[in-house]
Amino acid sequence: MKKTMVLYPGLAVSHFLPMMQLADELLGRGYAVAVALIDPAAHQQVAFTATVDRVVSSKKHAIRFHVLPRPRVERLRRPPPATTTDRGDFSLLGYLDLVKRHNRCLHGFLASMPLRDVHALVVDSLSVDALDVAQGLGVPGYVFHPGNAGAFAIFLQLSLIRREGRPSFRELGDTPLELPGLPSMPASHLWDELLEDPESEVYSAIMALGRKNSQYCSGILVNTFESLEPRVASALRGSRGGGGGGPALPPPFYCVGPLVEKPGERDDERRHECLAWLDGQPDRSVVFLCFGSTGSANHSAEQLREIAVGLERSGHRFLWVVRAPVSTVVGGGDPYDPRAEPDLDALLPAGFLHRTSGRSAVVKLWAPQVEVLRHRATAAFVTHCGWNSVLEGVAAGVPMLCWPLHAEQRMNKALMVAEAEMGVAVEMAGWQWGLVAAEEVERRVRQVMESEAGGELRARVAAQKAAAAAAWADGGGSSRAAFSAFLSDVDKRQLAR
Template identity: 50%
Template structure:
């Protein structure tokens, strides 16, 4: 046997190629840490979007790079012919997908800089699957890291068959339920909005094309654990899921979440104030409200939340971001200043609730907050990273989805199969009233139904911990992935 074939894993490199956005880069960074502990080197390849200004997302990426010196980060050269984003009528995400496809040449040049035997595998993000074509040309195993759950993946896998031959977009169906194998009925209105367009529209077509390519990789690493989404996982392994084509192997390796260490700097005095405040609260007494790295609410909605929280009488920790103030998607990428809390919230609110509430501008170390013993419930936008962080911490959720696949996640979270959350009514119409905020906070914190919900989530937390232990389902799935890569590399002549 040749000497290189006996080399330790530390001389083998996994090249990770995440999709754009904090919600994709951070979980892939957590996966990188997992692979480092397994003795592999990890290089993460990033692209700087020419139409992404110096905003919070780009700044967070730089902080992630600085906080993970064990990971090698490589930024590909700028696109020599970037699109005219400012003059385009197409959504930013359309340009993102086109940019990822155009970068295959640069990615291929970078991969060829590695000695062939050193390349362990290429792991793409759920929207950067174009890279699998480059890996196939080089004879390198290519896998997808699906940062959302198995339920969304099951829907994605079955979506092309649903759209095939349709003369109208799904939007015309309104709230009519869509039936997919492995998940509860999904109201058509709860699908990702880009997928509601006519199937031949550029945005819908581009997104479906990118997601279809997930099934063309050698396997899919899913950020979930089997017992949390058992029906969906079984569906993905069912021949009926994608008629005429078998899904590649599915590896449920989650929950891959942060350990509470910050990915973002926070002024030391503010972080100390936040954690000291949590330390002073009774166990499971605090309602935590946060709507993700991109989630913003109108000023009128913020005032409704404030009134509802005040009336509830419960302790709360609330992360408030400056309202976007516009529906223009181009503005979605802009840096927003810290909010003026006095101006946004009802007069006297901060003073009246100061003894039992803390309002934090812009950002909080979420994993640390959720793992704190004083946190008793979580009002969330239903981003999958947030869902897993809450499940891993055993914190029940109140669902307030805003965009992307979050409404679909809400359906899964509130279904009894998962059973980790309740719905905040009114979000679909664009207004959750103060009375609903008050009622749902009281329900989750005070009622017998709330105690039952907490018990279910506590059981899910135990399941998550068991999945990650030696011999647990997620550890076994990770071991299968590594063994399958070794086998595939042998078949490819490595």
């Protein structure tokens, strides 16, 4: 049997897809790949289930996919609440409980394979409890962090940032945190779970998750590349060389990004109509607005109207992906379900679609983001700052306008807008208070599309695009070298078993 890597992806589109790109790289190096999946139907999330079905269908001839059976105890009670991280109602405790309850099933799957052929188990950064299974079977366990090195560095330092007796992150509010290798960042930008009461179960859970990520694995793969985050990569590397009587050193980390979907990887039956519309637009003339797999379901009807007014006043062409706000879905249905189409005439200002028809395309629910970003007509990207979207924007060389919604997106924003860090974006003011005004939408669109500062931003993003391509280049790319170092470490551990 060929040497095998077993991957255990997270339960969200933003966690699952990058690990499938990692699978492709492993296949290219001659490894067999097996993917263990918690049944997507277990957490009843339409977008994620559809993504898994699509990927499994396209890769089933190259990769072995195995859906873990539901634990017996789960069969005796009602299904757990939705836990996927692409949802606004994400429950960290529910997610961690779901992973723990599948450990026995994962153990059974690994034990059914010749263990000498299993070179490593690679788990999602939210699934580190599964490393107990690897340790019990004597299989090296690695963590895959689908986000950036900056968020990972904060994760590792949580127990150091907030020691006993110091103010909680919630009490610190907008007080800046000063961390090695990172820009000054308000405490309020951290994960929502860290802004809870320090005595709460969810606060304790995320602190424990940070410790497990830094102590329980053989190494960590991070979906970024060195030149995008040079300061934090250097700081992390320096922390391994510190020694002395300080805290335990983190495991080796490997910057192996950008791992993003490539144009043409989807097996859709026909080309999306928005691409045909883009074909008819001038080069670098269109502002693209898309807020990830949650889409604008996290925006109120009032917010959608403010966006519309701002876009209309800007005078620029735009392509906008709209979902029905959660509050408008009749009967409490799932706003992420493709059947829950938004009523654009009801949600947007009267006459808006008619007045902007010559320079706009408003798309319901979904657009092929990778293809749109790489289209010659796309000039700017209004994004929720999910890391997949950020990397796709960088790889396409498109400047971004930041509008974070939840999770790590606020931290991503801080890294994106700081010129001393990535310098690939500007920030939309108002998201902090729940409403970005039409005037701000208009002002920022004009800034990126018309001003000298916008030109400088485009130049920085173009440089990062070239660096992203170079990271995986043959004969010296930093990510390709890091990936080789990871495989070398795996092989050494295999020989020592």
